[in-house]
Amino acid sequence: MSAIQEVLTHKIVAVVRLDDYRRAVDVAKALCSGGVSVLEFTLTGKGAIDAVSTVRHALGDAVCVGVGTVLKVEDAQAAIEAGAQFVVTPAVRKPVIAACVNRNTLVLSGGFTPTELLEAYEAGSELVKLFPAQQGGPRYLKDVLAPLPFLKLVPTGGVSAENAHEYLAAGAVAVGIGGNLVSNKLVAAGAFDQITAVARACVAAVEGSAR
Numbered sequence: 001m002s003a004i005q006e007v008l009t010h011k012i013v014a015v016v017r018l019d020d021y022r023r024a025v026d027v028a029k030a031l032c033s034g035g036v037s038v039l040e041f042t043l044t045g046k047g048a049i050d051a052v053s054t055v056r057h058a059l060g061d062a063v064c065v066g067v068g069t070v071l072k073v074e075d076a077q078a079a080i081e082a083g084a085q086f087v088v089t090p091a092v093r094k095p096v097i098a099a100c101v102n103r104n105t106l107v108l109s110g111g112f113t114p115t116e117l118l119e120a121y122e123a124g125s126e127l128v129k130l131f132p133a134q135q136g137g138p139r140y141l142k143d144v145l146a147p148l149p150f151l152k153l154v155p156t157g158g159v160s161a162e163n164a165h166e167y168l169a170a171g172a173v174a175v176g177i178g179g180n181l182v183s184n185k186l187v188a189a190g191a192f193d194q195i196t197a198v199a200r201a202c203v204a205a206v207e208g209s210a211r
Helices: 003-010 024-033 048-062 073-081 094-102 114-123 137-145 164-169 184-188 192-209
Strands: 012-016 038-042 064-068 086-088 106-111 127-130 153-155 175-177
Touching: 003 038, 003 064, 003 086, 003 106, 012 024, 012 192, 024 038, 024 048, 024 192, 038 048, 048 064, 048 073, 064 073, 073 086, 073 094, 094 106, 094 114, 106 114, 114 127, 137 153, 137 164, 153 175, 164 175, 164 192, 184 192
Parallel strands: 012 038, 012 175, 038 064, 064 086, 086 106, 106 127, 127 153
Antiparallel strands: none
8 A cells, every 4th residue: 555545544653752763673563563554753763764764674564654753855855765655744844745745755744723734735745744733632623624624634742542533533534643652661661562552552442433
């Protein structure tokens, strides 16, 4: 499947924000064991771009790997060269969006206001990240979609197994789950079984909302 098909099918993007990515493969395996296979490694941590190629080499088609917190065109290009299948920005970064579109790479541009979300879409972001989602909640997302129903929104920020179904019921096409799924503390402790358990809970919540 293409990256956009992976996101729309599985409906969960694991936002992996670590200080360093030395154990990226272990994290990826733990998430995959729990049914979460779309992974975003944020550039705020050391070795994120290297982790993309390492994880893709180790797990192959079992994962769909992208990079997040991308602010610069050169970072987007470096990530794509390393094998990133999608790119995520925290805000509307039109040069980054254009760079991804030119490379036929899925981009999820972040935005919050209706104007920002529409600008991201019109610039070429097929999926638009509603961030920080917790500031408005599911009702805000639903309100935005009322006049802009063509937007494919992926709320991120404060999303968890407990509330993921609410965002999907409000019209989100997928959700981004970060600190509630993977944290530096869990990775440092080697608590990969716990990451797998939380991933399973997230998948169950998403599958439950589809029924």
